[in-house]
Amino acid sequence: MPELPDLQVFSRNLNKMLSGKTVKAITVHKAPKLNVMPAALQDTLQGQKLSSVYRDGKELYFKFSKGDVLALHLMLHGKLFLFEGKNENKYSIIEILFNDDTGLALTDFQGIANPTLNPPEKDAPDADAADLEYLKTKLGKTKTNVKTVLLDQKIIRGIGNAYADEILWDARISPFSVSNKIPDDKVKDLLKSIHSVLKNAEEQIIKSNPDIIAGEVRDFMLIHNSKKKQSPTGAEILVKEAGRKTYYTEEQELYS
DNA sequence: ACGCGTGTTACTGT
DNA sequence: GACAGTAACACGCG
Structure with a gap:
């Protein structure tokens, strides 16, 4: 996990x-x-x-x-x-x-x-290292919803189901947005959120579990969190069931 | 006590 | 071929 x-x-x-x-x-x-x-x-x-x-x-x-x-x-x-x-x-x-x-x-x-x-070197950049031009190009090439792209390890590596939801809420982009319909300035927000959400999570984990080497810490998650009913800004958290669950709110813009 | 949850692959169907 | 959907792996945890 x-x-x-x-x-x-x-x-x-x-x-x-x-x-x-x-x-x-x-x-x-x-x-x-x-x-x-x-x-x-x-x-x-x-x-x-x-x-x-x-x-x-x-x-x-x-x-x-x-x-x-x-x-x-x-x-x-x-x-x-x-x-x-x-x-x-x-x-x-x-x-x-x-x-x-x-x-x-x-x-x-x-x-x-x-x-x-000795695993072969991967082509896809790590989420930590992905840059804007790359993300724009990749999103521009696909009609799949944006969450699927964030989870695709052949495109960008390291993001899983829970953090994809956190990142998309942070960027205020609906997970069901069509990738190639997201405007460039929103892709920029998305990249910022990828970096900041992951960095912040890392800091939270170190603070609460400095010596951890197994398990997971997710109680600080804002949206992908079954204990929460509302986002920090007061919107109702919605859940879509599709294999993995997607948590989101109506604050996130749907591009389609 | 029992339902929830995480990644990947493989496969079917449109 | 692109894309969506589903099952399987099988238990720990609250």
Whole structure:
């Protein structure tokens, strides 16, 4: 369930806690989508020092001293746990044991969180880094509603269902707006909101959960929040059910 | 106690 | 081919 701001905070905390440690062993418990054989993964990473941990799109990247990267995608329910000695966590996907006998385990009861060794570089910019020209061009090319575009990881990476709603409310654009009908100055607002909503969320999470490495924090959400009935400016919050839920208000302009 | 929720892929239908 | 809609993964949490 974690989204970009959560992952950003996890990555910073993991970087602080783990970088500098050397890999003693990798154990693959259940990772049918892993792109290499478990033995090859172990061979590659064993003995390498963890140089840094960072976020890339919705994945956590663990970069090692020889340049290899292990990417972890948490999907809906992936959770990270630190352990000492032996990993006792249920639903383990993969675990990394370090030379000092501490380790990191990725778990997922659904079994869909997945590791990738040396993932190919992605074309789509991260939400943090997307610029206005790019966004204008991409939106101009599609008739899909704008929320679908924000969620499309091939266009812009890192935004999930909940933050898409927060961002669109912040920009006062209806999630059902037709992408190529949104005027340029509104696209500018949208980009501003992408950056500010995500940044603000990250700050809120750090403030309330400075050491978090798993789970999610969303009680500060203004619109995508089932506990709230009204937006901060007093409009009734509406909910549209379509697989994932979309929360919005009539304050948001519909371009169509 | 039971309903809600998150991402991705794969597939059907228009 | 573009786009919409749906199911599946299967449990933790409040």
